[in-house]
Amino acid sequence: MHHPLFWSPEFRLSFLRDTSDRIEKTSETDLINALESIAPVAFGGKWGEKLDAALVTDMGRYRKYNFESIRDLLRYIRNKSGHYRELSDDLKVCWCCTLLYLILSCCMNAVKLSISC
Numbered sequence: 001m002h003h004p005l006f007w008s009p010e011f012r013l014s015f016l017r018d019t020s021d022r023i024e025k026t027s028e029t030d031l032i033n034a035l036e037s038i039a040p041v042a043f044g045g046k047w048g049e050k051l052d053a054a055l056v057t058d059m060g061r062y063r064k065y066n067f068e069s070i071r072d073l074l075r076y077i078r079n080k081s082g083h084y085r086e087l088s089d090d091l092k093v094c095w096c097c098t099l100l101y102l103i104l105s106c107c108m109n110a111v112k113l114s115i116s117c
Helices: 009-025 029-037 039-043 053-059 070-082 089-112
Strands: none
Touching: 009 029, 009 070, 009 089, 029 039, 029 070, 053 089, 070 089
């Protein structure tokens, strides 16, 4: 039961927030480069294209994100989870569904490449 698919939603979110914090604080360029090198494969394109238009509009109010960067995706997840209560009910549902979709998309593409999630 170590696969992210079987993790609780709370643990998944905690893992992603912790990963974002580590990436933000690290000077390990090898780690960052390795993470960013899988971005095109992980999402089959830009991750922003997988989001509901209302989420993209909402996220643009606070900062700009590079939709080709996994680092920016992790930053977005961390930031939005911290401000989740501020979202409208519609955006809350949309954000939760999108988060699950992005996690599953990454894992499915990793399986195709025989990369362990």
